[in-house]
Amino acid sequence: xxxxxxxxxxxxxxxxxxxxxxxxxxxxxxxxxxxxxxxxxxxxxxxxxxxxxxxxxxxxxxxxxxxxxxxxxxxxxxxxxxxxxxxxxxxxxxxxxxxxxxxxxxxxxxxxxxxxxxxxxxxxxxxxxxxxxxxxxxxxxxxxxxxxxxxxxxxxxxxxxxxxxxxxxxxxxxxxxxxxxxxxxxxxxxxxxxxxxxxxxxxxxxxxxxxxxxxxxxxxxxxxxxxxxxxxxxxxxxxxxxxxxxxxxxxxxxxxx
Numbered sequence: 051x052x053x054x055x056x057x058x059x060x061x062x063x064x065x066x067x068x069x070x071x072x073x074x075x076x077x078x079x080x081x082x083x084x085x086x087x088x089x090x091x092x093x094x095x096x097x098x099x100x101x102x103x104x105x106x107x108x109x110x111x112x113x114x115x116x117x118x119x120x121x122x123x124x125x126x127x128x129x130x131x132x133x134x135x136x137x138x139x140x141x142x143x144x145x146x147x148x149x150x151x152x153x154x155x156x157x158x159x160x161x162x163x164x165x166x167x168x169x170x171x172x173x174x175x176x177x178x179x180x181x182x183x184x185x186x187x188x189x190x191x192x193x194x195x196x197x198x199x200x201x202x203x204x205x206x207x208x209x210x211x212x213x214x215x216x217x218x219x220x221x222x223x224x225x226x227x228x229x230x231x232x233x234x235x236x237x238x239x240x241x242x243x244x245x246x247x248x249x250x251x252x253x254x255x256x257x258x259x260x261x262x263x264x265x266x267x268x269x270x271x272x273x274x275x276x277x278x279x280x281x282x283x284x285x286x287x288x289x290x291x292x293x294x295x296x297x298x299x300x301x302x303x304x305x306x307x
Contacts, residue, residue: 056153066120070161074112075168082172101174102261109188112161114222117195119215125203126211151196158192180260194278201285205292226250249278
């Protein structure tokens with residue numbers, strides 16, 4: 051019931067429709083129509099490789115916007131209501147987190163499927179194993195980003211979330227773009243070292259392997275999941291400590307009353 055209400059609320063949100071549905075699809079249309087005409091796709095080795103890359107990129111744009119920006123705002127706006135529910139019912143923050151992540155998975159799959167359907171009309175996508183793996187990979191990243199978005203929605207004030215929404219998207223892109231593929235130098239090596247701490251770096255490598263029809267490097271896949279677990283763990287710890295303090299404050303107020 052809660053998950054259904056969450057989905058209905060999101061689908062009524064104009065920000066969700068605009069930023070996570072319309073913009074990624076506009077990017078897909080623009081990239082497929084303009085860059086093919088200019089021959090830019092030749093940089094990626096083949097037209098098929100380029101199609102896979104722009105589809106995966108647009109999926110990540112939509113899913114990142116939904117998981118980091120829209121989701122954190124939604125969690126923040128409903129935070130007080132759920133904190134009250136934790137006090138008067140058996141519903142816990144971990145129930146809320148699980149329901150919210152499942153809702154996010156459904157929404158992110160919807161974003162991917164809409165992009166896939168639009169891609170069919172643009173002759174960018176066809177139903178095959180590579181496309182299915184790209185969708186699964188994008189949605190795995192979406193779960194990871196949704197966990198971070200959930201923590202931000204709980205921990206950060208509403209006005210601050212408004213201010214950091216765009217910088218968060220830039221940071222997300224910064225962690226995925228493989229600068230060492232385009233240039234070299236000690237500073238680039240330092241950036242690459244930082245990128246390797248996060249799953250975005252390995253996401254690009256996996257997408258590149260898939261688009262080139264080469265076998266996925268098992269080391270990249272292992273590093274992808276390990277980095278995802280390691281970098282999400284601090285957010286879970288901070289979230290647990292923050293909510294534990296909130297419960298103590300609520301109990302103290304009740305005793306005073």
